[in-house]
Amino acid sequence: MSADDIQIGGDHYHGKDVQPWTAMEAWLTPEQFEGFLRGNAIKYRARAGEKGPCLQDYRKAHHYMTKLIEVLEK
Numbered sequence: 001m002s003a004d005d006i007q008i009g010g011d012h013y014h015g016k017d018v019q020p021w022t023a024m025e026a027w028l029t030p031e032q033f034e035g036f037l038r039g040n041a042i043k044y045r046a047r048a049g050e051k052g053p054c055l056q057d058y059r060k061a062h063h064y065m066t067k068l069i070e071v072l073e074k
Contacts, residue, residue, distance in 0.1 A: 002070060021067065030071075037068040 025033045044061035048054045 025071070034068065034071065037064050037071065040064045041068065 021037075024036055028036060041061045041064040044057045044064065048057040048061075051057070
């Protein structure tokens with residue numbers, strides 16, 4: 001299972017024809033996309049617990065890191 005098969009904290013992206021990070025990957029350079037993924041992982045770790053349960057934010061950060069690892073391993 002890849003990061004593309006998972007969504008943390010709801011299902012609001014599952015109904016979309018194009019997933020937001022798929023569009024970002026197409027529109028950005030590889031370096032920019034890597035920065036996007038890294039930045040979101042940092043964001044979720046930094047705000048953990050402020051907008052909901054800490055564990056959910058840590059799972060979201062992990063999800064972005066999983067996607068980043070997958071991209072770097074291509």
